[in-house]
Amino acid sequence: MTITEERPAPEANALAELDAHNISAWFGDHKVLDRVSLTMPAGEVTALIGPSGCGKSTFLRILNRMHELVPTASMAGEVLLDGADIYDASRRLTDARHQIGMVFQKPNPFPAMSIYDNVIAGLKLTGTRASRSEKDALVEECLTKGGLWKEVKDRLRAPGGGLSGGQQQRLCIARSLAVRPRVLLMDEPCSALDPTSTRVIEETMLELVKDVTIVIVTHNMQQAQRVSQNCAFFLASHGTPGVIVEHGDTDAMFAEPQDPRTFDYVNGRFG
Ligand SMILES: Nc1ncnc2c1ncn2[C@@H]1O[C@H](COP(=O)(O)OP(=O)(O)OP(=O)(O)O)[C@@H](O)[C@H]1O
Numbered sequence: 001m002t003i004t005e006e007r008p009a010p011e012a013n014a015l016a017e018l019d020a021h022n023i024s025a026w027f028g029d030h031k032v033l034d035r036v037s038l039t040m041p042a043g044e045v046t047a048l049i050g051p052s053g054c055g056k057s058t059f060l061r062i063l064n065r066m067h068e069l070v071p072t073a074s075m076a077g078e079v080l081l082d083g084a085d086i087y088d089a090s091r092r093l094t095d096a097r098h099q100i101g102m103v104f105q106k107p108n109p110f111p112a113m114s115i116y117d118n119v120i121a122g123l124k125l126t127g128t129r130a131s132r133s134e135k136d137a138l139v140e141e142c143l144t145k146g147g148l149w150k151e152v153k154d155r156l157r158a159p160g161g162g163l164s165g166g167q168q169q170r171l172c173i174a175r176s177l178a179v180r181p182r183v184l185l186m187d188e189p190c191s192a193l194d195p196t197s198t199r200v201i202e203e204t205m206l207e208l209v210k211d212v213t214i215v216i217v218t219h220n221m222q223q224a225q226r227v228s229q230n231c232a233f234f235l236a237s238h239g240t241p242g243v244i245v246e247h248g249d250t251d252a253m254f255a256e257p258q259d260p261r262t263f264d265y266v267n268g269r270f271g
């Protein structure tokens, strides 16, 4: 008797690794990143830390092709999503932005649009058709994953702009999730929020990371330790382009930094 083994097809939303290789970036002729390489493992949180102006946001925007929105911007290097280059000429720019979502520092829901419509706003942009019941299910799923469902389930038709700052940020997370990204980039997502909202978002992230790879920029060292498994320390010293000084396991990096500059930074000596 022969036994044929059937391999399950990879799920469309299976966990994905993001690999940046030798990323350099410029604004005009000002070089702001120099050959930065970093692996952001699937299903884990990677935190990017470092002083202001060292290129963390620029690096993050390169990871989903938003850097090229700036007219003077240019870059070199490769970004691989599960081994496939997101900058490959045969891939559409919008594919990268759907697969790799972004949450910004300042919550930016569409203020006059209802909570419900905010969540599904991305479907129109991706050209995804969905029935009313499919949309209802998606809205509930994404608001639940975003940690907001219980607070808003009775006022889904109220405007997104009427929520508190922390709720608006969770609405933005839910909106990002609705197009089923494989990676979620978060640029200081809690810096405009109070400690309680920050905690709720951090708990949300720990749940989300089971489904989506997360990369977060944070200036809060405690936050990096609470939410991330991996950490990268960026530095641009004396007007030179940003580089990664040290990266690796978060607990190890905070407990025993290998580079004295990392030690000084994580202990609040500068930045
Ligand atoms: N749109 C832009 N045009 C020109 N220069 C820019 C632009 N955006 C960023 N820069 C420059 O690129 C460098 C890196 O900026 P970036 O915003 O990536 O730093 P950052 O590490 O995110 O800082 P912060 O912690 O303050 O957010 C800085 O020197 C900055 O002035």
Ligand SMILES: [Mg+2]
Residues within 6 Å of the ligand: 056, 057, 058, 187, 217
């Ligand atoms: Mg920044």
